[in-house]
Amino acid sequence: MKKLLIALGVLVVLVIGALVALPMFVPAEKIKDELIAQVKTATGRDLSIQGKVSVSAFPSLSVQVSNVALSNPAGFSTKDLVRLGALDVQLKIMPILSGKVEVDSFVLVDPAITLEVDKQGRANWVFDKPAGAKAADPMPTPKQQPAAGGGAPTVPDIALGDVRITNGKLTYIDGPAGTKEEVDAINLAVNLKSLADPLTAKGSLKWHAKVIELALMVAKPKAVIEGGTTQADISVSAETVKLSYKGDVTGGKAAGIKGVLDLAVPSIRNLAQWATGKPLEMAGTGLGPLAIKGNLAAGGTKVALTGTDIAIDAIKAKGDFAVDTGGVRPALKGKLDVEMLDLNPYLPPEQPAKAGGGGGQAPAGGGKAAKSDWSDDPIDASDLKAADVDFALSVGGIKVRKIQVGKSALHVGLKDGRMVADLTELALYKGSGKGRIGLDGSQPGAGLDASFTLKGLQAEPFLTDAADFNRLDGTGNFDIQVAGKGRTQRQLISDLDGKGAVSFLNGSIKGINLAAMVRNVTTAFTGGAKEMEKTDFAELGGTFTITNGIVSNHDLSMKSPLLRVEGKGTVEMPPRTVHYRIEPKAVASLEGQGGKADAAGISVPVIVEGPWDNLSYRPDLAAMVQGAATKAVEGALSGAKGVGGLLGGGSSGSGASKSPLPINPGGLFGR
Structure with a gap:
């Protein structure tokens, strides 16, 4: 036993000595040249290392490199795809001998990545295989051990020490669109003691001159890697938007998330201006605060948001939404219940009536008005084939200008290019109505099938609110049915x-x-x-x-x-x-x-x-x-009954015929 212990001690000393001496036998310049050659062979790109390369094997296996760049192919607007100010990688040696990877340090300093699509549609992150190059062997993966009970394989444990990105920059150039986006001041720190302990990441970046704070927590990363489920928290916070997710995350074949999504936007207009760089071109004073909170479930091709509370300005609503992209076309299903839909904050201010205006009617035989006609261009109904939709909307009331609509309900169904919108309930100024609009875009052109009924509408308050017209009173009833089809607008109208x-x-x-x-x-x-x-x-x-x-x-x-x-x-x-x-x-x-x-x-x-x-x-x-x-005039002149003295008074004597009307107009039209 004593000899065995001595032998093991000698072996340890020899291993440590070899690690210390390794950099002396394998110079850094040799490693540098070999790395440049291998990158060229694998990617066809030039790797430039202009700074110092340092290699150390004790007390940790480490490589430090500075001023590194990976080139772009010819024809792109920038020289490099990636540029690093410095790279520092250090792995602890002893844990490696026991099958565990412990990163003592992984630091990227001043990394700059430029992603670009040129005007021909080529992407600089797609690597062409160099001429004459052999297919590369697949990169070896860590040896995986089957989990107990035949489940997902296990992976070696990993521990992260000082893992950071400092002052990074990401640029995206879209040549065909002529746009450029930049994200800079990227700083990120990651902490992971082991795969069984929580993984945390915290950092920030700057986009459009505003700082965005990022945070991530995964309770048990190992469970996700092995196809299990664990808790996770994700948050994104900026001056213009706050987004958070708290719930479960699952790995493996059933990968997905299930938890609570919370979105808060202080001002939709400010968010749009920040994101696009220009003011939102929409009339009115609305689109202020936005808040969405609901239960999010996503996995595979399905995403669902249920039990959702939505608030936009003063509008409050509840709804459920689901999207499935696994079919021939996306399938959307949902419902939305709105308490009161006040559209006035989203409308432009009303223009005052022009002095002397009479409704804009052209005089008889008079001036020219704007010429308009039906289009002979083919009707494009392709949007009706973009998705299948099953959506129900109900509102407690609607306000548009002065018009006030009562409780109403609408169901929209869209499948295989055929849409049916059913207005199942409409309350309008003591009247009630129903309607249906069918649009068929499954064949070239479009088909229309519509009907609408409204009974008991009180005309005076409705016309007063709708057009400031209070000259007509009464109870209005409407019943309209229309159908037609055509490949152009003119054909459709002509077929109605x-x-x-x-x-x-x-x-x-x-x-x-x-x-x-x-x-x-x-x-x-x-x-x-x-x-x-x-x-x-x-x-x-x-x-x-x-x-x-x-x-x-x-x-x-x-x-x-x-x-x-x-x-x-x-x-x-x-x-x-x-x-x-x-x-x-x-x-x-x-x-x-x-x-x-x-x-x-x-x-x-x-x-x-x-x-x-x-x-x-x-x-x-x-x-x-x-x-x-003519007959009426003749009857009046002869004293016959009918209009009587409407055209003039007859004889003034005692034998004069009397008007059949209980009035005496005298001489409305003269004698």
Whole structure:
């Protein structure tokens, strides 16, 4: 035994002596030349070592190199891919003899890495195989031992001492886009006593003149390496954004994470300006604070964020989201419940009405308006094939300008290029509605199939909030259906078919009182409070059909005391023209509700026609003279019942016929 111990002691002394003497037999310059040659053979690049190379084998195996550079191929804007101010690597010898790797020191000083894509699309980090070079043998890996129970193999233990990156710099140059990004002041320190102990990393970097703090903690790195699960914390913090993740991380074939994600942005606008270098071009005053917190699960091709609380400015919402990229196209599924969606902070300020404006209508036969037409370019519906979507949105209310929408719900489904958006609930000014829009982009062009119904809309508050128009009151009902398809916008419009109905019931037109005008012409036109005047109607509306893009209406009707309005005509959408005839008629009846639409009276037809951007309006005098107006005049002159004295008072004697109206207009149209 004594001799054995002596022999082992001699062996140890010889090993230590050999390690001490090794650098003397293998000069640093020899190692330097061999390293340069090997890099050239493997990568085809030039390795430049302009500084001193120091090699030591005791008390630790170490290499110190300064002023090192790895070149770029010809044609790139920068000379080097990598440049190091200094590299210091030291490994403890004794742990290596026992199969354990302990890094005593690994320090990179002033590393500068420049990644570049040239204008031809070549990347400088892709190494071409040198001509005549043999395929390199795969790099040997540490010997792995099977884990107990047949699980993932084990790896030798590793301990890290002084592991640092000091004053690093990373540059990315995109030649085709003409852009350049730089991250500098990179400082990172890593600590790991063993693979069974926590791995920690802490550092910082500077991007766009702002410091970003980074921190990482992995509780048991060995568990991750061997395919197990352990806890991890990751945080990124800057003046404009804070992001953290706390949860589990799993390695091996089932690699993934599962934990809590927390994102906080003090100002979305400031974040966008910092990231892009220019202000966010979006109207309004919104896009301030953003906060997202939810349960994040990611692994393989799937990412899910559930139980998520979202806050953007004053908007509060809850939702679930999931993405799977493992199919033919990405599949997105989710739901979002919003308490109140106030869009006003994101809209531009309203422009004041121009003085003397009348709605921008072109005068009859008048000036030119902006010319517009349908496009003959092929419809690009490729975006409908970019992903499959199943998404549900519900809101407690929506505010847009002064318009206030009540509780509403929308479901959007998109699969194989076909989208269906179902408006399953809409509350709008005491009315309720439903709608559906279908878009088919599975074939060249696009198909449209849409329908919408709304009942019980209170017209006056809606029009007041929507357009500051308070002249129409009543209960509005709408029913519209339309469908068509085409490869171009013009073909789609020309193929549209459908039908619909619009009506306003038990309402009034404010600001004018036709019955009062007939009773007393003078005060009706020159006196009295006009804001208090109104003309009641029982019905106002009509139905329409659409055939090959031509909208036809033959039953426009308004029933009001002393007034009937009828209309019919077409709106030709493919050529963007209108041919319409409106017939306002003064009648001898105070009935609105239940009154006859065809009551006899004086009619002055108005023709509306022309292109959409330059409509003309003119009275159809010939029809007035030849039609019912002539009969009404003849009846009045002969004292017949009907309009009576509407066109003038008859005889003033006792035998004069009396007007059938409970009024005496005197001489509304002169004697």
